[in-house]
Amino acid sequence: MQLRQLRYFLAVAEELNFTRAAERIGIAQPPLSQQISNLERELGAELFIRSNRSVALTEAGEALIPYAHRLLNDTDRAASVVGEIARGERGLIRIGAVYSAIYTLIPHVLRTFSLSRPHVKIQLAEMTIAQQIDALAAGSIDVGMLRGPIMEPHIETVSLFRESFVAALPADHRLAAQEVVPLEEIAMEPLIIISPSLSRLYGMRMLTALIERNYRFTIAQEVADMSTLLSLVGAGLGVSLVPASVQGIQIDAIVYRRIRETMPTTIFQLAYRDDVQTHIMPSFVTAATTAVAGRMDQLSGSLPADVAAEQAVSPR
Numbered sequence: 001m002q003l004r005q006l007r008y009f010l011a012v013a014e015e016l017n018f019t020r021a022a023e024r025i026g027i028a029q030p031p032l033s034q035q036i037s038n039l040e041r042e043l044g045a046e047l048f049i050r051s052n053r054s055v056a057l058t059e060a061g062e063a064l065i066p067y068a069h070r071l072l073n074d075t076d077r078a079a080s081v082v083g084e085i086a087r088g089e090r091g092l093i094r095i096g097a098v099y100s101a102i103y104t105l106i107p108h109v110l111r112t113f114s115l116s117r118p119h120v121k122i123q124l125a126e127m128t129i130a131q132q133i134d135a136l137a138a139g140s141i142d143v144g145m146l147r148g149p150i151m152e153p154h155i156e157t158v159s160l161f162r163e164s165f166v167a168a169l170p171a172d173h174r175l176a177a178q179e180v181v182p183l184e185e186i187a188m189e190p191l192i193i194i195s196p197s198l199s200r201l202y203g204m205r206m207l208t209a210l211i212e213r214n215y216r217f218t219i220a221q222e223v224a225d226m227s228t229l230l231s232l233v234g235a236g237l238g239v240s241l242v243p244a245s246v247q248g249i250q251i252d253a254i255v256y257r258r259i260r261e262t263m264p265t266t267i268f269q270l271a272y273r274d275d276v277q278t279h280i281m282p283s284f285v286t287a288a289t290t291a292v293a294g295r296m297d298q299l300s301g302s303l304p305a306d307v308a309a310e311q312a313v314s315p316r
Contacts, residue, residue, distance in 0.1 A: 003075055005039040006068040008032055009047060013065055016055045091120055093280050096127035096135055097145040099226040101268070104248035106145065108295055113287035120280055128225050129202060136273055143284060144271040147202040147243065156274040158285055160292045162267040165206065165241040167257045168233045175239075176255045183209055183261045190220035190238035192229050206241050208264045230254060243268075 011021040012032070022029040040047050047061035057065075097106050102124070110122060127135060132144035133152055150157050167181050175181050175189075187210050196204050210217050220238040223229050226246065233240050234253030243266050247256040270288050272281060 001039065001042055003072065005035050006072055008035045009039060009061075009064065010068050010072070012036060012048065012055065013057055013061060016057075018055060091278065091280050092123065093120055093143065093278070093284055094123045094125075094141045095143050095145065096125050096132040096141040098129060098132075098147060099126055100243065100246045100249060101145050102126055104245050105268075105292070105295075109145075109288045109291040112291040112294075113284055116287060117280065117283055126227075132271065136271060139273070139276060142272060142278060143281065145288075146269060146271060147266045148269040148271075149267055150269055150271050154274050155271050158270040158289070160268045160270060160288060162265045163244040164263045164265050165209070165259065166244050166247060167259055168230065168240045168242045168246070169255050169257060170233060170236040170239070171253050171255050172236070173239065173255075175257065178257060180260050181257045183213065183259050183263075184215060186210075186239060186241065186259070187215035187217040190218055192221050192223060192232050192238040192240045193219055194226065194229060195222040195224060202266055205264050205266050209241075209259075209261065213261075 008021070008025065011025050012018060015021040015024060018029050018033055018036075022032045025032070036047065043060070043064075045060040046058050047064060049056045049058055095106075106124065110124070113120075114122070125141070127141075127144070129146045129148075129150075132141065132146050133150065133155070135141040136144055136155055137152075148157060148159075167175070167186055169176050169181075175185055193206050194202065196207075207217075221232060223232065226242070229240055229242070230246075230249065230251060232238060234251055236253075241259075241263075242256070245268070270285060
């Protein structure tokens with residue numbers, strides 16, 4: 001039984017006239033009659049009662065109608081779904097993102113993406129930079145949203161924006177009353193930092209300004225992620241330098257203050273495997289760049305991706 005035969009059958013069943021059915025589907029009447037005869041032989045049952053004046057459905061023909069509709073609808077739906085997947089309009093995208101981005105950037109990126117790709121399912125997981133790099137290598141996520149620059153084999157990056165660092169202080173800290181804080185004062189406080197071994201180049205950028213100015217400083221604790229860092233700062237166990245966009249995470253026990261001196265920048269990037277790309281990836285990259293472009297004024301202390309390329313790995 002062929003799908004074409006079922007379409008011919010339904011045309012005749014609806015018209016109850018071979019001539020009109022042939023005109024409707026755009027073929028001559030003899031081939032149509034032959035296809036219906038072939039279908040009847042294959043099924044071992046007559047589907048129509050034919051006479052010189054009329055055509056009527058048999059009981060077997062009546063029974064075939066809902067099955068024919070279902071088979072053709074399922075076939076059309078399967079073709080549609082496969083086409084949507086091939087065009088990146090349907091499927092699954094697995095995203096890893098650093099803690100701060102989940103609260104400040106990801107909601108806007110996912111909203112923009114969902115509007116253009118409503119049938120794509122999204123899985124989101126909070127991950128450190130190191131965890132995202134490992135997950136990309138293992139194929140357990142499709143895209144990472146992290147701070148770089150990232151320079152890893154087989155990982156492609158798209159630079160979204162760059163940003164400077166600000167001071168994160170306990171709300172009752174002696175420097176909290178100042179709008180702008182001297183970096184030398186920060187160096188005198190116990191520092192809580194993201195471990196350079198876990199965050200690759202990003203972790204070192206936090207300390208670059210202190211090292212370049214030969215300030216002596218004390219690292220009180222190294223932590224694995226931003227959520228832990230902010231919790232310890234809020235608890236009064238030290239101060240830290242954090243990317244400017246982290247200011248979007250408002251915690252009563254923490255205040256953010258600008259640094260008087262010029263600070264190094266960190267770049268926020270979208271990362272994915274260059275050898276394993278889904279059809280969804282181009283539309284997600286477009287959504288991310290669009291969402292960021294629309295929020296540059298809210299991303300405090302940040303600059304667009306084209307400026308970011310001056311001090312970080314350029315999008316390849």
